Amino acid sequence: MKDTVSTRVKLSIFAVGLLSFTGILIETSMNVTFPTLTKELNVSLGTVQWLTTGYLLLTTIVMSTTAYILKKFDPLKIFIFAASLCLIGSIICMMAPNFPVLMAGRLLQAIATGLSTPLMFNLIFEEVPPAKLGLYTGLAGVVISLAPALGPTYGGIINRMWSWREIFVGVIPLIIVLFIIGQLSIRGKAFGTKGISFDYFSVIGLAIIFSMILFTFDQAGTHGFTSSQFLLWIVVSIVVVLIFAWYNSQSKRQLIDFSILKLPVLRLRLFSYFSLQFINIGLSFVLPIFAQTALHLNSAEAGLMLLPGSLLGAVMGPFAGYLYDKKGPTLPLVISGILITVGSGLFLIKSESLTLMSITLIYLILRIGFNFGFGTSLSDGSRQVQGAKKSDQNSLFSMMQQYAGSLGTNVLSVVISAAALTSGSNNSVVNTISGTKVDFIILTILSVLVLGSILYVHFKYQKNE
Template sequence: MNENVARHTQLAILAVGLLSFTGILVETSLNVTYYTLTKQLGVSLSVLQWLTSGYLLMVTIVMSTTAYLIQRFAAQRLFQFAVAASLVGTTLCAIAPSFPILLLGRLCQAVATGIATPLMFYLIMALIPHRQLGQYMGLASMIISLAPALGPTYGGWLTALWSWRLIFVMIIPVVLVVFWLGQKFIHLPAKSQQRRFDWPGLLFLAVALVSLSEGVESTGTLGWYTLTTWAWATIFIAAVVLLVNHARRTESPLLNFKVLADPAVAMWAIVFFCLQFANIGLSFLLPQFTQNVLQSSALTAGLMLLPGSILGGLMSPVAGSVYDKIGPRWPLLVSNGAILLSCLLLWGFTGLLTGTIITLLYMFFRFGFNFGFGNTMSDASTRVSGPLKGDLSSIFNTLQQYAGSIGTSVLAAILAANERLMPDKKAAITQGSQQSFFLIAMLGLIGIVLTILITKYRKARR
């Protein structure tokens, strides 16, 4: 890090970043415990996946409020509340005797992550000089993208060592250290401007997100042509229409969609969404495939993802530095190209996959993801100024979390649909995984197309 950035600023960012890291680490740690939890808690995978998708859904809803919260409250007060929510949620999860209590604890943890993650990015955008923005955004991306990849290894190791409960127990001392750091070094006051909180907007957004997630799950477990599926689809469409109409009329919308008026920002938002859908979706899918098809243990399933985790984490600051020097085009083309190719290979050779092949292809995938993820938000942030940066951070972080939630729900629904239609679970998981690999590959293709369009748009504007 450059010495021009004060040490207390670096430690403030570190404190919030570590709180975000712990939340996301636990999120993906549970992916390798589902095989165990379905037996211990007596629930199906389609229900159990709400520990991830429900968590991310709550994170999304909380993140949608951060544009208001950042202006209304000082950074340290928001940080204190996030730490309290994290400690309550982690404790509930560690002692949970049943699925509902475990889910309640996860939702409390989601509140903490939903505040900490956008607060970290806001501190960076508010305190870091423009010439170092890419570097610090890359480091922030490394923190939040390393966690989901390390999670399966962490969760698999602790589950094999003793119990899945240890995943939560080990987090508590880390959160306490983070609290001490934040109390000492976070000093960013609230914005002077005040605006009313958009309660109707929050209600419409929450209903839209929940109904879409429920509809996706219903499609997988019940099928397309059922009353339940169509009911959720109707609720989703109605909520979206109400949300859009409300946002047009109110002076202080929950999410300020005006930042998406610039076509380049809007297209970067889509690329950002696709990248996170692919990232969280694949980190959910591969442990299910390795445990159910390859009959691997939770620890082995986690270890398969570890080399890719390390490579991806190392690539984030490098990608940020490359962006600072040459701009977004080539980093994003390389990023989405790697995602496209790696997932096409997973799709083409699904029936021949081994632990070694999965490890190598996941390394290629993580290289691609981390080479582009932080740079999308970095470039989008250069196209807005002043108070709109907080709105941009809120929208992008909301998209990031919901992409993970809906990505998990969609891939879980694909697996559930195949299990419903095929009596052999191993064959169903194999076919469902193959379909999912192809879907993720197409997201990489979308990213390539949009990156090219953004480049042409920017040249035309010049």
């Protein structure tokens, strides 16, 4: 039966997928602990936020190297290295006496997540038959989309009942179990890197570009969106991106084969994939802050309000994958585009009168839409390339998905900070409501663009398929 997936393959995907889930869960769990950490570790909120921003940035940079790493090393070796780093990082964080040690542990975990997420998709693309690709990609999408929404719930409850250190205590036994399962189930050989040398300059270039973009938006949060500092860094960032593009077109070395972006369907699916994760991670950051500041909820309540949408959305992911396998990409993607547009629009319309119940219900709509489109965008993108180029596509999508989370958190938080500069008010509630409304405008526009790209691909390229 060529369309069946063996138990061994299922266990291998399960082990790598849950390792990735663990890394992402811890990342968003820490968001609700920031007020506590500023007091216990005696650092500013701006410093503490690097636990998220720095983590996501390093994860993104590591993911940029995985097109080469997946060709160079066998899957089991990559998994053992990633699981070991995740375990060591968790122990360091659990025992951290100060912020630098905590940050070091988080960076080790960032490397682990940066390796495990592309590895999970690589196992799916290599070992799952095409007839089941949508279903398994949908399940994998659940892993990396459910964790960001469950994180605030997990972190909020643990932080309220015990302390932030128990967030790491809780995942250590899970990592050990996954290590054993992975050892027994992961197989496969690397494609090899004959004739391909690792492009260190591209890694450095991407790290500079990603850091510079985040720094540019930080200038807006500090000085305002119309400030000379922000405008200057926009120009500098554009120049650096152009220099990198020129270097990449001239270099014989290869970090990621960016030529796959010449494929129009893949390019637009990447846009949808990036935008959906920008919306997803951005909301998982903004909504708890809004709930705690404007609605005066505690950290546990702010986290729990996202739980119904997260769970129902998780159920929808595999169903969307099944629809993709049977009906093609258009139906699940159109459903996704409509629901995220409706959800974002409702957040915008209700921005000044949101309650715990309305946030929960609107977020539920938006999460269903997210899960209908997230895995499907990746599945359809992967079908645009063949052979060794699949690792390039996998690395590119994983890298941009991770950076979407970093950029989403950065941009939406900066907008709230800039709102305080614009208003000149010290009232945190008013500033948070004002900034959050602008965030919802951004997310609504982005949702409309996603829906437009889906319809464009259908009528331009896939209508007769």
